Amino acid sequence: MSESYVRNVIEAALLAADTPLPVAELTRLFEDSARPSAQQVRAALAALAAEYSGRGIELKETASGFRIQVRRELAAEISRLWPERTARYSRALLETLALIAYRQPITRAEIEAVRGVTVNPNIIRTVIERNWVRVVGHREVPGHPELLGTTREFLDYFGLQSLDELPPLAEVKAMGDFNLSLGLGGEDAAAAAPAPSAPGGAAADSPEGDDSPEDDELSAEGDGSRELVAGPRALDG
Secondary structure (H helix, E strand, O other), X not given: OOHHHHHHHHHHHHHHXXXXXXXXXXXXXXXXXXXXXXXXXXXXXXXXXXXXXXXXXXXXXXXXXXXXXXXXXXXXXXXXXXXXXXXXXXXXXXXXXXXXXXXXXXXXXXXXXXXXXXXXXHHHHHHHHOOOEEEEEEOOXXXXXXXXXXXXXXXXXXOOOOHHHOOOHHXXXXXXXOOXXXXXXXXXXXXXXXXXXXXXXXXXXXXXXXXXXXXXOOOOOOOOXXXXXXXXXXXXX
């Protein structure tokens, strides 16, 4: 079996698949009598990555495996293919997701202590329905509140192999215009400062101390958008 044939089969599979494919699954694409080794598959993947260098697509490894995707720097242009389905993530949802990612496992009460407002249950429901967050246990305190953590899908969506690849907190704040105190140095979440007002003087959350209805969903337009570039998925236990 030629190296070019192995590379072509792998490339076709990655283009056809709607999820990242691990090396073990890629090897199973071939007949038993001519099945390449994991090392050969990885060599083919490396060849594809080199071939895509400088092009509009790239080979990306995430927590679940490998995928072919649009280069991040071209996402804005390619998103014009779906102008009516632009994803817009609310400040409240992004702050909540960031807290879960950086402080997991974390309870809803601890999220509220950091943000200084009540978390709208629709936000938690949304991130769970999108398989970005799951219940990973219960805190051993009265009431046994649920502990929330990110999922493997979260890592895949944001293009990460592990939580160690999460960007520095300063970059997250800059991208989302956040001003959260996430207590990453081991401080108690209850001691963290609440989030300030949003840019332009508007409150980031509703006057009632709860996330506003507009923050319930990921997008105010349609039911979501086709994703061009993945961003975080957390490791399943």
